[in-house]
């Protein structure tokens with residue numbers, strides 16, 4: 001049994017990886033990468049078989065954000081030439097859900113820029129979600145509207161929101177290097193608030209923002225403590241005009257090692273290869289689905305994704321299937 005098989009056994013047994021094991025994953029020599037992927041796939045297959053969840057994002061409000069997140073093209077400090085618009089109308093959000101259904105996306109993610117939703121914005125989302133849940137039975141609706149107040153979380157839950165996304169983004173140690181307009185704890189508190197309202201928590205990270213490998217291990221462990229059901233792993237696609245412009249420290253092989261680490265530390269959770277998939281994993285994208293079991297289909301918030309048909313082709317070529325099961329917090333049960 002090689003070291004990665006031992007790590008897979010540790011993960012499958014529900015035990016914590018040691019610091020040495022976690023670093024061995026990120027430091028895996030490139031000529032052992034297939035061994036690592038094979039071990040991570042054993043864990044993924046145990047909980048998710050060959051199913052892949054598809055998620056589609058709609059950016060309902062773009063730019064105009066007073067926060068200063070260094071990676072974000074929509075922030076107040078960004079000079080990136082993105083399209084800026086205020087909150088869409090309810091009907092546009094509902095129409096987006098029909099598009100998600102066409103793309104076989106089981107989860108529709110309603111995202112808005114900003115520190116948190118204004119009451120008019122929340123009203124629009126609440127009305128849209130009610131209509132979407134009525135028209136598309138079984139579709140999982142995720143909202144991502146920034147920092148929430150408890151009563152706002154309650155309203156989203158009542159409207160039918162299944163999941164709430166608020167990323168921790170990076171480690172608690174590195175957070176102040178990425179943004180100073182809100183704290184790491186603000187982010188964690190919103191995830192906890194969504195959970196307290198009975199909404200499934202989604203929280204993830206952005207890798208490639210000049211953090212250390214120890215920070216990456218810390219992020220994966222923090223999400224385990226938070227018990228995030230869904231973990232989007234973004235790989236920085238540094239947009240010109242943002243403070244992180246020109247940052248390009250990832251290789252496709254390192255991205256795969258990061259995905260394996262997240263799978264081992266969060267074995268039962270939905271691990272999603274998120275923003276930056278195409279530009280960072282490049283020709284190795286399909287290999288990412290050995291540790292991960294979820295991807296976005298369509299475009300990201302301010303950058304384009306590849307054509308949905310290419311994603312379907314990738315899944316078909318790999319012998320993977322789209323998972324259309326609706327969200328269920330208890331779904332991640334061992335298949336074997």
Ligand code: SF4
Pocket residue numbers: 065066067068069072073074075076112113114115146
């Ligand atoms: S990540 Fe969100 S909060 Fe931060 S600047 Fe972008 S839109 Fe604003």
